[in-house]
Amino acid sequence: MGRGGKSPACTKRDSGLVSELTTVGTPIRVTPPTGEDVVRPFIIEAGNVRGRITRLNASLHQVLSRHDYPEPVSYLLGETLVLSVLLSSALKYDGKFILQMKGEGAVSMLVVDVTSEGEVRGYARFDEEALAAVDPAAIEAAPVMALLKGGYLAFTVDQGPDTDIYQGIVPLEGDRLADCVLDYFQRSEQIETAAEIAVGRTPFGEWVGCGMMLQRLPTETLPKGVTVEEAEDDWARHRLLMSSLKAEEMLDLQLTGIDLIWRLFNEDDVRVADERPVSARSECCRNRLLSAMMSFGKDDIDDMMEEGRVTVTCEFCRADFQFTQAELESPADTNQE
Template sequence: MEEIPFGPGSIDPAGDDAVLPFEVNGLDVRGRAIQMGPALSALLARHDYPLPVSKLLGEAVVLAVLLGSSLKFEGQFLLQTQTDGPVDMLVVDYRTSGDIRAYARFNKERVAEMDVDGLSKPELLLGKGILAMTIDQGEFTSRYQGIVQLDGVSLEEVAHLYFSQSEQIPTLVRLAVAEMMTREDGGAAHSWRAGGLLVQYLPEASIGVQRDLPGGDAPEGMEHHAEEEDAWAEATSLVSTVEDHELIDPDVPAERLLYRLFHERGVRVYDSMAVREQCSCSRDRIQGVLGSFSAEEITASIEDGEISVTCEFCGQKYSFDPQEFLG
């Protein structure tokens, strides 16, 4: 990637639906930021979700993009939850090409029964269960999967837990999603906006060494750990000032937010990476899957003289003549 020094007026904003990598050398911080607009609106418009479910899925989409866009190879990043909550499954599929698709499975009655306070808390919609993050590099490689327990925590909190347990990298994640209503041609237009910020502490030297002695008694050569931990403390303090509206406001592009946070330490941004709402389903792919079914499985799949398959991600329906697979 081409490195670009950042300051007011120095570069054009990345805009919506583009991941913006950055680094702050003065704090040994690396990360990515994004604002999502049309891609998220198109994705959520494919399903008739209640508003709280759409917002929760939007958070999962932003989180998957922030995590998946770090991959340095062609592949797939899959984020999936399985829980006992009203929203018992979220699935987000991010491809390193920038294509993303997602869906949520939920219980209409349980969502409708929740009070206003419950609907405003994503952790209550999720309930208890697991969140799995899977990295797939292709047909001839092994998958990597990390699993984190969900126990009444938000997606932001579970991301922190994942990096603390699995990667042991100090990490902060901020997510925000909002429904937008604007006036167009005398009527109201509905859309979604979202934003996310992932900040990681990645110094050349390790941090976090447990110190059993008071600071004044630190052994010779250990003092640098205090300086490194101070740098991460400063970074977390700065990120804690970010408000939800800053993450989603089109008048506060990611570059401006990063400059506000880190300009005193020298923030630099890199080329952005586009994100597109794009499903990977196809008639040929589904036909290939059905071709692997036994005759008994094909027969059991016939309804009204045909086999119908609807993609859970995009809602596209594919119909097949059973004789294609029984001949």
């Protein structure tokens, strides 16, 4: 039923001859094994299942190292980043995909956004005293419930001011993020979904994360000759195989995503689409912060003013931005003067 055999020797691929889909009969290493920072879509054709796998190293480390978060918060934010990359890669959009969790526990908020170019960033809000009071064993067993204690999970696709914003919201009712994803798709999209996520550190202290997600396609799209009963059996088998993934192999930088797909589904007809790069968003937009500040009233801005400037710290990148009184004068204030 799969999960057997070693990957065949990998061959190099000519960058000028890249097809949209590649059969995984002979895994092809498309990037050096260390790191990756890509997401790969794939299809298990006979089983009528689509999937995504991502491995984040430099991008994840850059985002998490910007913040001096305690380990439990960093791990949870890391899992949220991995999950966001998986989910956003399944959508067609031009703008930002935003995943937000708001809770009532020691961690009150987690926010991650992924641009259509694959740039990621994220931050968390937490209460240090409340976090110190949480039992580490509870965090290990059920991090979402232990740290967030309920709340909601929201997915938002923002394609700019002239387009409608898509948003889906469900209660946070899973022990782990993968459970919450399953609950969301069952409630909102009626798509059977399963996911596995792992986050950890390399021997050199760098953050690394990996995630795989499977989704069962509608029965109307079943390949010719495949019955509904056979598809249900295949779906159960594929979920079981994915659940056999161990954290140490998911985080092994010497294994590519294709290597992991081969380990699990080497007996299936799997086709892998071209990888999509993922990177940490290098800088925030000063003009966007300025626009946000200009929404405040004059009295509020005056209260924030120190030595003729207002200093704003971006929660995503932890960079400080300074704005002068002249910059913060809104058109309304100028007209009144």
